[in-house]
Amino acid sequence: MSEFTPKMDGIVEAEIERTTGPWREAWRNFRKSKVAVAGMVIILFFVLLAIFGPFIAKEGINQQMPADRLQPPSAEYWLGTDDFGRDILSRIIHGARISLSVGFLSVIASVVVGSFLGIIAGYYGRWTDTIISRIFDIMLAFPSILLAIAIVSVLGPGLENALIAIAIINVPNFGRLIRSKVLSIKEDEYIMAAKAIGMKDARILFSHILPNSMAPVIVQGTLAVATAILEAAALGFLGLGAQAPQPEWGKMLADSKSYLQSAPWTMIFPGLSIMLTVLGFNLMGDGLRDALDPKMKN
Amino acid sequence: MSTTPLLKVENLKKYFPVKKGMFGKTVGYVKAVDDVSFFVNEGETLGIVGESGCGKSTTGRVLMRLLEPTDGQIEFDGKDLASLSQEEMRKTRRDIQMVFQDPYASLNPRHTIGKILEEPLIVHGVSDAKERKKKVREFLEIVGLNAYHAKRYPHQFSGGQRQRIGIARALMTNPKLIIADEPVSALDVSIQAQVLNLMQDLQKEFNLTYIFIAHDLGVVRHISDRVAVMYLGKMVEVADSEQLYGKPLHPYTQALLSAVPVPDPDYQKEQIIIEGDIPNPADPPTGCTFHTRCPFKMDICTKVTPQLAEQTNGHSVACHLYTTQVDNDIKQLEGSL
Numbered sequence: 001m002s003e004f005t006p007k008m009d010g011i012v013e014a015e016i017e018r019t020t021g022p023w024r025e026a027w028r029n030f031r032k033s034k035v036a037v038a039g040m041v042i043i044l045f046f047v048l049l050a051i052f053g054p055f056i057a058k059e060g061i062n063q064q065m066p067a068d069r070l071q072p073p074s075a076e077y078w079l080g081t082d083d084f085g086r087d088i089l090s091r092i093i094h095g096a097r098i099s100l101s102v103g104f105l106s107v108i109a110s111v112v113v114g115s116f117l118g119i120i121a122g123y124y125g126r127w128t129d130t131i132i133s134r135i136f137d138i139m140l141a142f143p144s145i146l147l148a149i150a151i152v153s154v155l156g157p158g159l160e161n162a163l164i165a166i167a168i169i170n171v172p173n174f175g176r177l178i179r180s181k182v183l184s185i186k187e188d189e190y191i192m193a194a195k196a197i198g199m200k201d202a203r204i205l206f207s208h209i210l211p212n213s214m215a216p217v218i219v220q221g222t223l224a225v226a227t228a229i230l231e232a233a234a235l236g237f238l239g240l241g242a243q244a245p246q247p248e249w250g251k252m253l254a255d256s257k258s259y260l261q262s263a264p265w266t267m268i269f270p271g272l273s274i275m276l277t278v279l280g281f282n283l284m285g286d287g288l289r290d291a292l293d294p295k296m297k298n
Numbered sequence: 299m300s301t302t303p304l305l306k307v308e309n310l311k312k313y314f315p316v317k318k319g320m321f322g323k324t325v326g327y328v329k330a331v332d333d334v335s336f337f338v339n340e341g342e343t344l345g346i347v348g349e350s351g352c353g354k355s356t357t358g359r360v361l362m363r364l365l366e367p368t369d370g371q372i373e374f375d376g377k378d379l380a381s382l383s384q385e386e387m388r389k390t391r392r393d394i395q396m397v398f399q400d401p402y403a404s405l406n407p408r409h410t411i412g413k414i415l416e417e418p419l420i421v422h423g424v425s426d427a428k429e430r431k432k433k434v435r436e437f438l439e440i441v442g443l444n445a446y447h448a449k450r451y452p453h454q455f456s457g458g459q460r461q462r463i464g465i466a467r468a469l470m471t472n473p474k475l476i477i478a479d480e481p482v483s484a485l486d487v488s489i490q491a492q493v494l495n496l497m498q499d500l501q502k503e504f505n506l507t508y509i510f511i512a513h514d515l516g517v518v519r520h521i522s523d524r525v526a527v528m529y530l531g532k533m534v535e536v537a538d539s540e541q542l543y544g545k546p547l548h549p550y551t552q553a554l555l556s557a558v559p560v561p562d563p564d565y566q567k568e569q570i571i572i573e574g575d576i577p578n579p580a581d582p583p584t585g586c587t588f589h590t591r592c593p594f595k596m597d598i599c600t601k602v603t604p605q606l607a608e609q610t611n612g613h614s615v616a617c618h619l620y621t622t623q624v625d626n627d628i629k630q631l632e633g634s635l
Contacts, residue, residue, distance in 0.1 A: 198388045
């Protein structure tokens with residue numbers, strides 16, 4: 001079609017042309033997968049809930065109504081009430097904020113630290129690599145939840161400390177991922193070319209190697225948010241994470257476990273929230289992997 | 299063309315240690331570049347040819363200190379590159395640039411062409427963004443692309459176009475020397491000619507000096523003023539292009555040249571076929587490394603390593619066939635027959 005347009009000069013064509021960067025292309029691939037988009041919708045729903053929910057559900061999350069203890073779902077209490085007569089819906093909405101921020105913040109922290117360590121280990125190799133990799137190996141030798149419990153017991157129970165613990169246990173996963181990616185990228189000719197141009201190491205690392213090794217990290221990061229939410233819930237359930245009045249989902253499960261038979265809604269809805277959020281992140285992570293995997297490209 | 303050497307390489311060596319076992323004990327060395335000496339005059343093109351694995355690409359990379367030389371001097375423009383600090387070397391790289399073999403791998407897929415071309419300028423301290431952009435457009439036109447291509451990404455170009463971009467990138471800092479590491483071997487033959495002609499035009503325009511590494515003798519002949527032939531990490535013959543192609547001295551060069559196809563179906567020529575494979579560079583043959591495959595092998599070849607020695611004006615060869623001592627030996631042998 002363009003051969004019929006008279007070429008006055010380059011500008012005409014330049015305006016028509018849309019630049020298709022690698023990220024834009026990935027987004028186009030991502031949109032094709034219905035399942036991935038469904039995952040993203042679930043996540044968006046909970047994110048919006050976390051941001052705007054507290055304005056919608058204004059009634060106090062910790063407001064106890066002893067007269068309405070353990071009420072089943074009704075027009076007044078959509079998801080019922082718990083053993084203190086607190087509205088479960090309000091608590092779940094506020095819990096979304098806690099769970100999502102724990103998930104995102106801990107993953108962001110471990111991605112930043114893990115990427116930095118991984119990129120240094122992968123690029124410089126030799127003893128730097130040996131030291132960093134062995135530390136990762138040691139950390140990975142422990143079951144992650146056990147390590148998290150150990151870290152929380154040292155730092156003391158609480159939501160912030162749970163977040164820190166979850167961030168720490170995820171560092172080696174990202175570190176190893178980035179390291180292996182850097183190992184392959186640093187042999188690519190454009191890295192050689194960057195060196196030949198006379199670029200400094202820092203520029204090569206952060207402007208060339210890092211952006212090119214981000215794709216698997218984004219995938220892993222999305223999936224890790226799901227795990228982090230689960231881990232936070234697990235720590236909350238064990239009483240090591242969120243403390244008493246905080247409406248954290250895992251904590252809510254733990255508090256209501258004795259009412260499983262008499263008032264199942266007290267457990268079902270927090271559990272369902274955890275499940276849906278984790279499912280959303282997993283679906284989106286899978287979709288991202290398909291969209292970003294270089295092997296799927298031509 | 300002036301005749302001052304811009305680059306003078308003496309006794310350059312690059313050994314890669316071979317490590318084995320749990321503790322990485324060094325059990326030997328691969329002599330990728332073994333005692334190589336040559337020079338390149340300003341404004342000329344030196345072709346380096348050889349089979350794959352002969353060390354020609356390694357030579358190019360060692361010259362730029364992308365690989366650290368094991369030993370030797372690299373005198374460039376009055377400085378010994380081999381003894382510069384990393385930081386000094388980094389700054390010197392604006393005068394020596396490189397064009398890479400694989401145009402698909404040598405451009406960062408996540409950067410636009412504009413960014414790729416701008417980067418050498420940023421790195422070497424051209425701070426004015428407007429000026430950089432202007433220069434990017436200018437050089438895109440110079441290598442035969444359009445200024446608006448700056449907005450595109452590498453995957454939107456063909457191999458030949460990408461190689462033009464690679465060449466433009468090498469030109470951005472106004473270098474004196476360009477090391478081209480098999481710049482056309484990944485391209486179609488028709489595109490090869492275009493890129494070679496572009497390189498020749500640029501050489502005239504910017505008074506560039508090239509080191510042109512290739513395995514295709516036809517391509518090298520087209521572009522080179524002088525040609526060096528490498529075999530197993532050593533230079534076996536260096537001569538003016540015409541002399542080397544007209545009157546090759548080293549048996550290896552003769553064999554290589556006889557393998558070049560001639561565009562005439564009726565032309566019958568004697569083809570020298572060298573047998574066997576290139577020996578393992580970790581365990582090279584004693585004496586002359588070529589003796590395992592040489593049709594003119596003599597006793598001395600297995601024992602003494604021949605040195606590169608000038609035979610006629612500017613034509614050097616490392617072969618016992620041309621050393622006087624051997625001449626005498628042969629005469630003696632002939633006499634006794």
